Amino acid sequence: MTDAPRSPDAERAVPTVRPGTALPGAGDLALATDVLRPLLRDPEWLDTARTAVATDPATLPRLFALAGRRAGRGPLHPSVDPTGVTHGTVDDAARAALVVARADAAGPGAPGLANTLTTLYHQGDTAERRGVLRALDALTVRGPAPTAAVPLAEDALRANDTSLVAAAVGPFGGRHLDDHTWRHAVLKLVFLGVPLQAVAGLDERADAELSRMAHDLAAERQAAGRDIPPDLTRLLRTTKE
Amino acid sequence: MRILDPHIHMTSRTTDDYEAMYAAGVRAVVEPAFWLGQPRTSAGSFTDYFDSLVGWERFRAAQFGIRHHAAIALNPKEANDPRCREVLTEIPRYLLKDGVVAVGEVGFDSMTPAEDDVFAAQLELARDADLPVLVHTPHRDKLAGTRRTLDVVRESGLPPERVLVDHLNETTVALVHDAGMWAGFSVYPDTKMDERRTVALLREYGTARMIVNSAADWGRSDPLKTARTGHEMLAAGFTDDDVDQVLWRNPVEFYGQSGNLVLDPVPGFVAGEPPAPGVEFEGSSVLRGVRA
Structure with missing residues (x-):
């Protein structure tokens, strides 16, 4: 990570930091400050x-609320993801980095992290809620994350x-x-x-049931005379039987 | 014509309205918290509403290329219900949120002691949060209500340039103008102000510290009244720059005092094209078939 990017055009500048994914998400960048x-x-x-936040929780x-104003709100990978919906935004990564700093200060296995995240989520606006979810990604990428936060996702x-x-x-x-x-989450993304x-x-998690759901959706769309979106085709192709 | 509608209740409006507003030049809005047609009965009902103002409604507006901001407050009518007043302790955390550019709408409805207390308390919240204030003036007994409003604002010690007093007309504009506060005019199809009377007041009082809004909501109202007033100004001989001052620069200056306005174009939004991510799929989002 010595080659720090100078351009905000992140997908050329930001190296892959998590093996097996094309582009690092906000959770990855929270760990690669x-x-x-x-x-x-x-x-x-x-x-x-x-x-x-490390000194005083x-x-x-x-x-957390101020992160958009101070860190910026732009997409991490503007030319492939201009809205930042798919891979996250600068403020997502900044908020996740704040949570990681707090988790590090509290130490591994310290109680209360799930409660802190739950309060931040429920009292947060949309961007703050995203920040909590991306923070859970960051914690997951590097080790155990609080599973008590699953209801937030x-x-x-x-x-x-x-x-x-x-x-999520x-x-x-x-x-x-x-x-x-x-499975329903994956299908919902196709709908949205x-x-x-x-x-x-x-690819690792796709199973026969997701395949069945994807085939049924494709049949429904064909019956309605609608196109099969490329991502649905991908789901039909890559899903294991 | 670029427009910031400084007072509009988009929660009550349709996606057709968003499309028509974008086409008319609206690029940003401020949605103040207010009452619904049906009275609320609990603080939780307010927090769901506030969450929606800083969440879902902002998302919806962005799909149509419009930057949505909010003003947060307990409104004067519901300040009279003790079950609703409990929300006052929740309001400070909302005033920290991105895109919350003012405390509002506050002020008087029936001028009760409870309204007095809640109004004063929220002016204090505005001072603590370093935010400007949007003040509603009452529909009934308007002149007396506006006088009393200005007294409460003066007692709060807030600088006049941090206060926008709204729903003014020919009988109340001078009071507010002379006090050094911002004067707001809600242009409605048949009540409050209309385009011509608003233009007449702009001629009499000038274009400084004058703000025009549609205040469109769930009642009979028109989200394009800002643009229509701009066209009426041009027809009456005002310049494009005058229109830009009243419909864009003035509200930007007032709400800009929050340091929390976001006015750069919505990323990924292209007028006339469906917003990314792809909208060609059926789904339960507002993304279906969007055109600017």
């Missing part, structure tokens, strides 16, 4: 904020805001959502038109 840094509107703010809710999957649904199927959701919920690149570990 040297890569995230040049994408930030005010890098010093994040340094100061990470120190603050009471500062977290306020700094389930809540996000009931939303109609595409960015929330996409943030990252590494945390991929590992901890139950099979039924996860969110690229399936948002789904962590899709």
